[in-house]
Amino acid sequence: MTHTRHTLIALMEDKPGVLNRVSSLFRRRNYNIESLSVGHSETPGISRMTVVVNGDDRVVQQVVKQLSKLINVTHVQDVSNRPTVVRELALIKVRASHGTRSEIMELANVFRAKIVDVGATSLTIEITGTETKVNSLVRLLQPFGIEEMARTGRVAMVRDGASDEGPGTETPF
Amino acid sequence: MKLTGAQMVWESLVREGVTTVFGISGGAVIHLYHALPEYPIHHVLMRHEQAAAHAADGYARATGRVGVCMATSGPGATNLVTGLATAYMDSSPVVAITGQVATPLIGTDAFQEVDITGITLPITKHNYLVTDIHELPTVIREAFYIARTGRPGPVLIDIARDVQAAQAEYVYPEEVYLPGYQIPQEDCQSHVQEMARLINEAQRPVIIAGHGVILAGAEDALLSLAEKAQIPVVTTLLGISSLPETHPLCLGMAGMHGEAYANLALCEADLIVALGSRFDDRLTGPAKHFAPQARIIHVDIDAAEIEKNVRADLAIVGDLRDILPALISLVEERDHTDWLSRIREWRKESAERDILAQELDELFPQYVIRQIWHATQGNITVVSDVGQNQMWEAQYFIHHRRRGLISSGGLGTMGFALPAAIGVQMALPHEQVWVTAGDGGFQMNIQELATVVQEKLPLKIAILNNGYLGMVRQWQQFFFEGRYSGTPLLGPDFARVAEAYGIPGLTVRERSEVMPAIERALATDGPFLMDFRIVQEENVYPMVAPGSSIQQMIRRPLHSKR
Numbered sequence: 001m002t003h004t005r006h007t008l009i010a011l012m013e014d015k016p017g018v019l020n021r022v023s024s025l026f027r028r029r030n031y032n033i034e035s036l037s038v039g040h041s042e043t044p045g046i047s048r049m050t051v052v053v054n055g056d057d058r059v060v061q062q063v064v065k066q067l068s069k070l071i072n073v074t075h076v077q078d079v080s081n082r083p084t085v086v087r088e089l090a091l092i093k094v095r096a097s098h099g100t101r102s103e104i105m106e107l108a109n110v111f112r113a114k115i116v117d118v119g120a121t122s123l124t125i126e127i128t129g130t131e132t133k134v135n136s137l138v139r140l141l142q143p144f145g146i147e148e149m150a151r152t153g154r155v156a157m158v159r160d161g162a163s164d165e166g167p168g169t170e171t172p173f
Numbered sequence: 174m175k176l177t178g179a180q181m182v183w184e185s186l187v188r189e190g191v192t193t194v195f196g197i198s199g200g201a202v203i204h205l206y207h208a209l210p211e212y213p214i215h216h217v218l219m220r221h222e223q224a225a226a227h228a229a230d231g232y233a234r235a236t237g238r239v240g241v242c243m244a245t246s247g248p249g250a251t252n253l254v255t256g257l258a259t260a261y262m263d264s265s266p267v268v269a270i271t272g273q274v275a276t277p278l279i280g281t282d283a284f285q286e287v288d289i290t291g292i293t294l295p296i297t298k299h300n301y302l303v304t305d306i307h308e309l310p311t312v313i314r315e316a317f318y319i320a321r322t323g324r325p326g327p328v329l330i331d332i333a334r335d336v337q338a339a340q341a342e343y344v345y346p347e348e349v350y351l352p353g354y355q356i357p358q359e360d361c362q363s364h365v366q367e368m369a370r371l372i373n374e375a376q377r378p379v380i381i382a383g384h385g386v387i388l389a390g391a392e393d394a395l396l397s398l399a400e401k402a403q404i405p406v407v408t409t410l411l412g413i414s415s416l417p418e419t420h421p422l423c424l425g426m427a428g429m430h431g432e433a434y435a436n437l438a439l440c441e442a443d444l445i446v447a448l449g450s451r452f453d454d455r456l457t458g459p460a461k462h463f464a465p466q467a468r469i470i471h472v473d474i475d476a477a478e479i480e481k482n483v484r485a486d487l488a489i490v491g492d493l494r495d496i497l498p499a500l501i502s503l504v505e506e507r508d509h510t511d512w513l514s515r516i517r518e519w520r521k522e523s524a525e526r527d528i529l530a531q532e533l534d535e536l537f538p539q540y541v542i543r544q545i546w547h548a549t550q551g552n553i554t555v556v557s558d559v560g561q562n563q564m565w566e567a568q569y570f571i572h573h574r575r576r577g578l579i580s581s582g583g584l585g586t587m588g589f590a591l592p593a594a595i596g597v598q599m600a601l602p603h604e605q606v607w608v609t610a611g612d613g614g615f616q617m618n619i620q621e622l623a624t625v626v627q628e629k630l631p632l633k634i635a636i637l638n639n640g641y642l643g644m645v646r647q648w649q650q651f652f653f654e655g656r657y658s659g660t661p662l663l664g665p666d667f668a669r670v671a672e673a674y675g676i677p678g679l680t681v682r683e684r685s686e687v688m689p690a691i692e693r694a695l696a697t698d699g700p701f702l703m704d705f706r707i708v709q710e711e712n713v714y715p716m717v718a719p720g721s722s723i724q725q726m727i728r729r730p731l732h733s734k735r
Binding site: 012013016017020021024025028058061062065066068069070071072073074075 | 291298299319351352353475476477479480481
């Protein structure tokens, strides 16, 4: 069995305790969650969650089914095998001295990242992109000294025109 | 109609058809209890909230209707936890109503405040915290709907104290709107055709009948299927009574303490048809060694059970009540003569080893159980506790009545039997209900003898008393060098305890006293307790050692009583 990362999109009623229900389920069933990001969807009262879960196909199938069983979860989809737009946002505070500042700014530029705060001893960079892109920038910034970092985790959306059928598994009920 | 929150609760329960509620009052449900006398609902005052949950569970299992229990906030609510977990593991439709501290106090660690919705999150099908009276009718409607539909399960409603006291216009919703809750209704016709093809091709098929058959009320369909295609049926513990054990195709319970022939049938089968069973580890042993030669068809109403424990070559998600009739018309008549005669041979071998076939003079538990069956002709509902006593009951009582055995399977909750039997007897006042329990489990909810007397319930109670937490002692004997650590158990004189509660009781020490004791119990109008002092170190055979394939069973030694 192949151990792979799967991206799941779940829609859920925006009610108190729903996030707790979801995270409690992951903990209780011992699922290995890499990232989880949640916010409003296009529909008022419905939240959208993107979950990156690690495991073989059987485990991921179980995650999808168990999530679907939660009464407040209205829709679960494994979009791993479908054309998707995937993004992550990171804020990175890097140590910067007089001598290194311009080099860091140049790096940020190459990655089309933004400098969102300039301090006496640091720069804060905002980058949006795939995890690979964010990881590359992080790696290049590490020698300068990363003082603080906040990453949102993956958010994903199926591309327009991508068929609704396909190997991405819709919930079975 | 303007009602208080408390009145709304009872009004809604009446509309849901509830006639009996098991509970204990308290500060955070005082408004509820204040309104109770205005409604045609019988409240059974229990002596512990755990028992209230078990009683509601027993009520539900005996009837298929939703059982209701009630408790106050804090310790009242936490005491429900074991009962709710028991109901959850065994898919029993229960609605639990708890009081919560007043809304402004929530989150302040107020007196008797506990986050019961947080605590019961993983052991309920769903739960609610109600802090707005306008939501209350909808929540109750949804709770009952969720509890009894699909794969049934417990639902908890936690109601803040001020909501119970508040007033609002009462409208009970006709429909529920639950966009995230769908009961599988897929068209499985093509799957059923494939299922029939596999069954028609099979040479050595076996049906595993689980609790789902009973929950779906599909016992008749199971019988027709088994008879038409001559397929032997093994059951899980909770599947007992899905097919009468008097039927020649019924091999009884399989698994860790299943009959050898039932386990051998699973191991030799070329097709397993699992109906409403979740392939619990007590049934399968290590999943990778389970039924090595068999293709597996798995039918369940819960999609998440498919491929959870055991691979399935064909899976159908749906209601057995719809699926089985469609299947039966497609299945061809067979006789499976060779296969059934092989099983008969295994069965003969087991019968020769059986303890009841040996000369006995001591008081063996198997004998007690079998005598209860003889005396009642099996026309009773047995509520069994957990441990050795549960396995002996399952093995030696010949269950032929529908829903004739009620027991805690998944959670294995000691102390279940007596309070659950109270629920069963409340639901079935004209049936004869027996409790079988060990001395350990019985002491865990012995206080409910008071409830038995209070409600004048004619329960017959048989304690198989060996002075041990016997199942653990057996494991210690087999796998832990015989070191009986924490298992020898002091008990009271149960007959005298019963008498102190107002229940006639009898201590039975001799084999010859067994039948007279049972007959006396049957001749007694009200409740009756028998304390059977059985052979102390008797074991449950066969036993599949943990981690072993179900083929490798520890059998009862031949030519020896133990």
